[in-house]
Amino acid sequence: MIERDIELTLHELARVHVRHEAPADVREDARLVPLTTPRRRSWPPQPADWRFHSILSAARFVLAGAIVALFGGFLLAGILAQRNEDMAPAAVTDGPSPTTTEALLSGMVTEEVEPGVFRVLSDGVREPLALDSQAKVVAGMDGSVVLWHTDRRCHPPHALELRASCTGYRLGDPETFSISGATEPEQDPGGDLKPVGFGLHEVGPDGTIWGYSFIQGDGRNDLRAFDGDSLVVRKERGDYPSEVEPGFAADGTTWAVWSDGGDVKVGRLTAEGWEVVQGSEAGGAGWVIGSATGKVVLIRVGEGIMRATTEGLAPSYDAIEAPLLHVRRRPAGVADDGTLWWAGVRGFERPRDLVRFDGSIWQTFEIPVVARMGPLGTTVAPDGSVWVGSGAYDERGSGLHRFDGTAWTRFLPQFTIFSLDIGPDGAVWFIANVEPGDNRDHAGLYVITPEAVLATD
Amino acid sequence: MKQTQEQRVAAFQRLADQRLDASYRLATAIMRDDGVARDAVHDAVVLAWQRWPSLRDPAKFDAWFDRIVVNVCRDRLKASRYRRAADIRHAENLTTPDLASQVHRHVVVSEALARLRPDDIVVIVLRYFLDFQLGDVATLLDIPVPTAKGRLRAAMSRLQAQLLPPTDIDRVAP
Numbered sequence: 001m002i003e004r005d006i007e008l009t010l011h012e013l014a015r016v017h018v019r020h021e022a023p024a025d026v027r028e029d030a031r032l033v034p035l036t037t038p039r040r041r042s043w044p045p046q047p048a049d050w051r052f053h054s055i056l057s058a059a060r061f062v063l064a065g066a067i068v069a070l071f072g073g074f075l076l077a078g079i080l081a082q083r084n085e086d087m088a089p090a091a092v093t094d095g096p097s098p099t100t101t102e103a104l105l106s107g108m109v110t111e112e113v114e115p116g117v118f119r120v121l122s123d124g125v126r127e128p129l130a131l132d133s134q135a136k137v138v139a140g141m142d143g144s145v146v147l148w149h150t151d152r153r154c155h156p157p158h159a160l161e162l163r164a165s166c167t168g169y170r171l172g173d174p175e176t177f178s179i180s181g182a183t184e185p186e187q188d189p190g191g192d193l194k195p196v197g198f199g200l201h202e203v204g205p206d207g208t209i210w211g212y213s214f215i216q217g218d219g220r221n222d223l224r225a226f227d228g229d230s231l232v233v234r235k236e237r238g239d240y241p242s243e244v245e246p247g248f249a250a251d252g253t254t255w256a257v258w259s260d261g262g263d264v265k266v267g268r269l270t271a272e273g274w275e276v277v278q279g280s281e282a283g284g285a286g287w288v289i290g291s292a293t294g295k296v297v298l299i300r301v302g303e304g305i306m307r308a309t310t311e312g313l314a315p316s317y318d319a320i321e322a323p324l325l326h327v328r329r330r331p332a333g334v335a336d337d338g339t340l341w342w343a344g345v346r347g348f349e350r351p352r353d354l355v356r357f358d359g360s361i362w363q364t365f366e367i368p369v370v371a372r373m374g375p376l377g378t379t380v381a382p383d384g385s386v387w388v389g390s391g392a393y394d395e396r397g398s399g400l401h402r403f404d405g406t407a408w409t410r411f412l413p414q415f416t417i418f419s420l421d422i423g424p425d426g427a428v429w430f431i432a433n434v435e436p437g438d439n440r441d442h443a444g445l446y447v448i449t450p451e452a453v454l455a456t457d
Numbered sequence: 458m459k460q461t462q463e464q465r466v467a468a469f470q471r472l473a474d475q476r477l478d479a480s481y482r483l484a485t486a487i488m489r490d491d492g493v494a495r496d497a498v499h500d501a502v503v504l505a506w507q508r509w510p511s512l513r514d515p516a517k518f519d520a521w522f523d524r525i526v527v528n529v530c531r532d533r534l535k536a537s538r539y540r541r542a543a544d545i546r547h548a549e550n551l552t553t554p555d556l557a558s559q560v561h562r563h564v565v566v567s568e569a570l571a572r573l574r575p576d577d578i579v580v581i582v583l584r585y586f587l588d589f590q591l592g593d594v595a596t597l598l599d600i601p602v603p604t605a606k607g608r609l610r611a612a613m614s615r616l617q618a619q620l621l622p623p624t625d626i627d628r629v630a631p
Contacts, residue, residue: 003613003617005562006566006613006616006617006620007585009562009563009566010566010570010581010585010586011585011586012562012563013489013563013566013567013570013586014486014585014586014587014588016563017485017486017489017586018482018485018486018586018587019481019482019485019491019494020478020481020482021478021481022477022478022480022481022498023481023495026477026481026495026498026499027474027477029499029502030470030473030474030477030498030499030502031470031473031474033473033499033502033503033506034465034466034469034470034506034509035466
C-alpha cells in the first residue's frame with residue numbers, strides 16, 4: 001500500500017471513529033468533577049515558588065541518602081544472616097488468628113468445591129440450602145452467620161400469600177424469624193393488612209439481628225431487631241430516604257442516624273430507648289458505619305464526620321472538603337484505621353471506581369473490568385482489604401475480587417455473587433451460583449476460610 | 458480579586474463544558490473506542506481540575522486542556538498496551554462502490570496502526586484523523602515544529618512497514 005493510499009484510508013477511518021459531540025452523560029460527569037474532586041493546591045509548583053524547589057531538592061537528597069543507607073543495611077544484614085544461618089531462630093510467620101468459622105463449619109454438612117472454599121449443604125438443622133438472588137448473608141460481629149432467605153415471590157404484593165418462604169435464621173439455630181403484614185391506621189383506617197418487605201442489616205456484638213422493614217411505595221422504613229420471638233420495631237418510621245441502618249461499637253453500643261422532620265439526629269440505644277446525642281438542623285446526609293470488629297464507628301451528620309466513643313461523639317475528619325458534601329451515600333465499609341470506602345460513586349472520577357478516603361486524601365482505584373459488569377456487593381475485611389462481588393453473563397460469573405490497597409486478586413471467577421459479608425476472623429461468606437442467568441433457587445451459601453484467604457497473600 | 462470556591466468551580470465548569478466536544482473528538486480519534494474515550498475524557502477533566510490552579514491564563518484553557526487529553530490518551534495506550542482490531546461497526550456509513558475492498562483496507566490499516574507505539578499513533582491521528590496542521594500538532598504535543606514533522610515522517614514509515622508483509626504476500630499470491 002503506497003503512502004497516498006494509507007493517508008486516504010486514515011482519513012476514511014476518521015469518519016468511522018471520530019465522534020463530534022460528547023454524550024450527555026460524559027458532559028454531566030464532567031460538570032460533577034469539580035464538585036467531587038479535591039484540587040491539588042500546590043501541584044505543580046509555580047516557577048516563582050523557589051522555596052518549594054529548595055525544599056524538594058533537599059528532600060530528594062535526603063531520600064536518596066536514606067535509600068542508599070537502607071540498601072547498605074539490608075546487604076549487611078543479609079551477609080550476617082547468611083553467616084549465622086545455623087544459629088538463627090525458626091522463622092515466625094503470621095498464621096491465621098483463631099477462627100470461629102472452623103467451629104461453625106464443624107457442625108455443618110459441607111462440600112469443598114475448591115481448596116479452602118466450602119459450599120454449605122446443610123447447617124446441621126436444615127437442608128438443603130437452596131437460595132436465590134434475593135437472599136442475603138450477614139456475618140455477625142459475634143461470629144455467627146445469619147441468612148435471610150427469600151425469593152421474588154416473597155416481595156410485595158405476594159408477600160402475604162407466600163410469606164412462609166421468606167424467613168431468616170442463624171446458621172445452626174432452629175429459631176427462625178419472618179415478617180407479616182401491617183395495617184396503616186393513619187393512612188387507611190380499617191384497611192387491609194399490607195405486605196411488608198424486610199432487609200437484613202447486621203448482627204450486633206451481642207448477637208442481636210437487625211434489619212429494616214418497609215411497605216412498598218411508602219417511602220419510609222422501620223428499624224427492627226429480632227428479640228428471639230419476632231422482629232420488633234426499634235426505631236419507627238425513619239423518614240430519611242435511605243433506611244435507618246445501625247452501627248455497632250466494640251463496647252456494645254448501638255448507634256443510628258435518622259431524620260426527624262428534616263433534622264438529622266444521631267442517637268444511641270439505651271435500656272430506656274434511643275438517647276439523642278446530637279441533632280443537626282442542617283439536614284442533609286446522615287449515616288453511621290462501623291468496622292467489622294467495631295473498633296471504629298463513624299457517623300456522618302450534616303457536613304462533618306464524627307467518631308463514636310464511649311463518652312459520646314468526637315469530631316473527626318474536619319477537612320472533608322467538597323467531595324463528601326456530594327457523596328451522600330453510606331460508604332460500603334470502614335476499616336479499623338478509619339479509612340472509608342465507597343464503590344460506584346457517580347461523578348467521582350470514573351463512576352464505577354472504588355473510592356477511598358483516609359481522613360485527608362481522596363483516592364480512586366479502578367475496579368477490574370469484569371467486576372464492573374455488575375458489582376453486586378462490596379465490603380471491607382478486618383485486615384483492611386476490600387472485597388467486591390460481581391456477576392456477568394459472559395464472563396462465567398465474574399467472581400470475587402479482593403483489593404489489598406495496591407493490587408486486585410480474583411477468586412472463583414465462575415461464580416456470580418449475590419450477597420457478600422466477612423466475619424470478624426476474615427472468613428468470606430457469600431451467596432452465589434455458577435449458572436449465569438439462572439438465579440432462581442439455584443444459588444448456594446459458600447465460605448472461603450480465613451486460612452484460604454491468607455494462603456493467597 | 459481572590460475567587461471564592463463557587464466562582465472557581467463555575468469558571469472551570471464553563472470552560473470545560475465549552476471544550477468537551479472538541480476533547481471527546483480528540484479522545485475518540487486517538488482511542489478509537491467510544492467507551493475508552495469516555496473514560497479518557499473523564500480522567501482529563503479530573504486532572505484538569507486538580508491542576509486548575511497552575512493555569513494562570515484562562516484564555517489558554519483550550520490548548521492546555523487538549524494537551525491533558527492527549528497525554529491521558531497516550532498514557533492509557535501505554536499503560537494498557539491497548540490494542541484492538543478495526544472497529545467496523547460503523548462501516549455501513551461509508552457508501553462507496555467498492556465497499557468490501559474499502560472495509561478490508563480499513564481493517565488492515567487499523568490493525569497496523571494499533572501495533573504502533575502510542576507516540577506514533579497520537580501524531581498520525583492528530584495529522585490525518587483530525588486534519589491538524591503540523592504547527593497545531595507541535596503545539597499540542599509541546600514540541601518544535603521540525604520535531605513534529607520528523608516524528609510524523611518516522612511514524613508513517615513505521616506504519617508503512619507494518620503494512621508491507623501482507624502486501625508482499627498479496628503480490629506473490631496466485
